[in-house]
Amino acid sequence: MRVPGASPTRRRRMHEVAGGLLMCAIVAALPTVAGAVPPPPPNPSDGDIAAAGDRVDNSVAEVGGLINEVATAEQQLRQLDADVAIKREAVNKALVDLQTAREAADAAADAVAATQRDLADAGANVDRARADFDRFAVEAYTSPATGSMTTYLSGATPDVALSRSQLLSVISSSQRSALESLHRAQIDRANKDSAAREAKQAADAAAAEADARRADAESAVSAARAAQDAQATRRAGLVTQRDTAQHRLDFARQQVAGLQGQRDAYLAWDRERRAEEAAAQAAAAAAAARAAADGDALGRAAQLGAGRRPHTQLDNSPTPHSSMNPPGRPVGDRGELIETVIDRAMSQLGVIYSWGGGDENGPTKGIHDGGVADSFGDFDKVGFDCSGLMLYAFAGVGISLPHYSGYQYHMGARVPVAERERGDMLFWGPGGSQHVALYLGGGRMIEAPESGEVVRVSAVREGGIMPYAVRLIP
Template sequence: MGAVSGTAAAVPPPPPNPSDSDIAAAGSRVDEQLGAVGQLINQVAAANQQLAQLDAEVAIRREDVNKALVDLQNARDAADIAAQFVVTAQQALADAGTQIQAAQQKFNEFAVSSYTQGTGVASVSSFLGSNGPEDVLDRAQVLKVLSNSQNAVLDGLQRARTEQANKDSAARESKQQADAAAAEADAQKVQAEQAIATARAALQAQADQKAAIESQRDAAQSQLDVARTDVAGLEGQRVAYSAWEQQKAAEDAAIAAAASAARDAAVQAAARVAANQAAAAAAAAAAAGQRSHTDIDGTESDSETGTTTPTTPKKPRSSTQTPSVTGSAAVELAIDRGMSQLGVPYSWGGGDENGPTKGIRDGGVADSFGDYNKVGFDCSGLMIYAFAGLGISLPHYTGYQYTAGKQVPSSDMKRGDMLFYGPNASQHVALYLGDGKMLEAPQSGSVVKVSPVRYDGMTPYAVRMVS
């Protein structure tokens, strides 16, 4: 996600345009206002700095939620695997019981046969009723065979019982592991819910503080506007107004040209992405069988019946897959997929390998922008979509994405690298486009857009997924 403070507009609001009589009346008040102007300028600058710091703190809280959700889904995957081991162990135990029954049956049959045929008595009478030494030897061989058969049956029964004991022990151990994995999943769910509650409180606190600071700033700005009238001289303001008009016209033309170029780039990128069936298939394969990032309760909802059922076992996301394309072609494919989403709304927690999704409900500021009901991306969700066309599935948390690829010094960033912000990449991520530009989903109320690279708060390393 990663809320970040925006850059100031290149052109400030227009200055006053005084009349000749205003200029004549203001001349005597210039000197006495100089000190007040400096103080008001400092107040406005301090207010803006506080707002930027609040935005950065809230960004970290939001990414904490993304981390907790990733850990929750991983814990659920581990619980699913452990539960499957229990089923396997119980089947093995049942098979061992079947073997014991078969061995016991053989032993019973042998015992009955020995009893009804009188094996013990026959061993004596066979010598007494023999016709000679050769007859005795023949009968001895028969008795030896019978004795060996008895021992074999007894050995088989003993082995079957031992195997059953081993299987029973394995089944108990698997059950204990499954119970522990399920408990870990429950604990991760609690942590995810606590992280959302923490983020919600931070967002609300930010909203309250921001409103108070903006009120102070606006009041200072009003005083500053009055003071500037006297300090700079209304005659100088008329000159400044003319210069502002020219600067504003040039800035408007530059913004319009950049917006037009961005729209053209988005259309072209979207066309290339739509035509690349291999990349779409790779993204779909990377997303197949994965849990929804925003799933807190571990259930799936049926939109027609309104019922919910437990989610089926899913595979964990992993960025260790070998990219389906490499080199400059891979870099351009990732950038095309990202650029094709220009203008898509920001949605906290939104986005996966296949495209934009609905976001997270936080009960506060993000909800006021409708993030939970918007189909869009947050910053880490946009990176997931960009690289999914290469068969790479990234985790939905900036801190984990920071260690997903090769870390290179940020001073050596190249086109296609991921740029990170905040302590341990906990605040924000963007995709570097080259020439001092980056693609990002910045914050609630905004959209996916191209921005100048911000170096303030950037991590020491960029991350290179393909080269």
């Protein structure tokens, strides 16, 4: 497109100036192109991962040791369980033995009582027989004239008397024999009584010993139970320690997995970032090449900027004189015009943000804001702010924009932001006064974000976005 009202020499000079500015922007942009990747995830160091691995190793050793201790404690507890069972049965045996001994003692006591009764009966029989014998003997020799047996045996003649005397002797011998038999029975019963007493003493001693064994067995059970309880308590403590150590091990493993996952995520992010940067650099280089070769766009931008008071000029200096007439809106293929705008914006990728910076021909020094921008030295940096980047991009198709996003929001046709298309402007803040960016499609936009940043491609931020996009190329 020819620039009306300008001599060929002036047109050539404007193109050279604009082209020089554009190439400077290209050179500045390419090394520092920012991709549209999200912020970097945490990237743990090798030392962090190694330390986490050491904690896992230490925890594994601790858990292994505690597992062995628990197994040993469980084995000992099983042994104690068996010991308690044996000792409980020993109590049962002692109780049975005690019962048997007590029964034997009771039987021996009964036998002693029986022999005592038999001995008493035998003594009484002996006493009665001795008394009868003594009475018979006395009567035989002291009262021969009575009607006793002696009288019966006495006779009138010597033969009769001798016969009777022999009978008396036989009777006396029989009584003495019976008395001796009773006496022997008495002695036998006395011996049996003595044996019964000895048996009772032995049975009592056996019962006492069985009772002692029962007490010992019950004490052994109590001791075994105490040992069992102590071992169970020790095992429970070891199990608690093992479980705690296992939790630490699980946590340490999670930490390792988490750190490794963070490292993997970071590496994936870094690969994506590098790919995005490479793609952005390629896109920026291609856009810059196309923008530099687009003489018509350079001419239109130079024409719009000629004779206009610079945005950074805050004094009352006269406006530069220009003989050029403002161009009308260019006519051409809509898609080509949109790509021209996007090429010009993309050609500035990586250019530093400068508040108040940027005009139709490229980046400029910023201005003082007395605050944040000044703290970043924007007044002394050559770059763009958000509305300056839009001004530069659309100047290439002959669209003149004011250097203020709030005014830019009221230019062109408004479309619902959900229906935005490539080449539309997006706005944030009341009346578009906070920020403006150029929509690239696919949920991405190019913007000059804020002090300390550079022109970059970003994902569209839906939070706070104005409900309408502005379409300047219908």
